[in-house]
Amino acid sequence: MFTRRPIQTLFVRHRYLQPASTSPFSPRKSQFTLCPIVHLSTSPLRPQCTKSNSPPAKPRTTQCQHKQNQASTISPWTLEFWSSTPTLKRACINTFRCLVGCTTGDFSAMWYLQAFHPELGMGGIMGISMLSGITTSILLETVLLHRGRDAMPWVTAAQTAVGMSMISMLTMELAENAVDFHLTGGVVKVGDPGFWGAAGVAMGAGFVAPLPYNYWRLRKWGRGCH
Numbered sequence: 001m002f003t004r005r006p007i008q009t010l011f012v013r014h015r016y017l018q019p020a021s022t023s024p025f026s027p028r029k030s031q032f033t034l035c036p037i038v039h040l041s042t043s044p045l046r047p048q049c050t051k052s053n054s055p056p057a058k059p060r061t062t063q064c065q066h067k068q069n070q071a072s073t074i075s076p077w078t079l080e081f082w083s084s085t086p087t088l089k090r091a092c093i094n095t096f097r098c099l100v101g102c103t104t105g106d107f108s109a110m111w112y113l114q115a116f117h118p119e120l121g122m123g124g125i126m127g128i129s130m131l132s133g134i135t136t137s138i139l140l141e142t143v144l145l146h147r148g149r150d151a152m153p154w155v156t157a158a159q160t161a162v163g164m165s166m167i168s169m170l171t172m173e174l175a176e177n178a179v180d181f182h183l184t185g186g187v188v189k190v191g192d193p194g195f196w197g198a199a200g201v202a203m204g205a206g207f208v209a210p211l212p213y214n215y216w217r218l219r220k221w222g223r224g225c226h
Contacts, residue, residue, distance in 0.1 A: 094218070110186070
């Protein structure tokens, strides 16, 4: 198969044959004319579509994906699994954000219910306070996902916040309220320095309790509680 190259115009000199009646001593006329010359190439046409029997190329794996895949194969029962400093930092940040949201809603609801609805009893007040803490944690995370570096739309941010780990938040609420009830009996006394000291200890317990789970979830599956 041949390909057509662009037509090139060349000057070709040719001679006209003299008629028979013309004298042999008469001068012969010659002139230049334009003659298009078409070159043919022996190079074959490039195929437009070819089928290859070679297997498809494997997708490239980034460095982060490689580390995540490597981490997922490490057993949680080894020291290497729990010795990742970047994972620990990220787990601490996620847990602290959850702690701020849970504590704000929990203690606010507990103070309000004890002040204006004491007839609910301590069990009912603590149950509603825990639900309030989880709700404020979701609301806070929605705002952070929308206003922070993620810059998610409100709907996407809300869906992501609702999809957070409920195990982490429930563990935090249970640990925080258990310590607070043990130290203060669950009574909120804003003017008492002892209450704030007990609240600090309760918040510390609420932070430490879900931290191993958040670390494991982030290290094993690459999923944070936030």
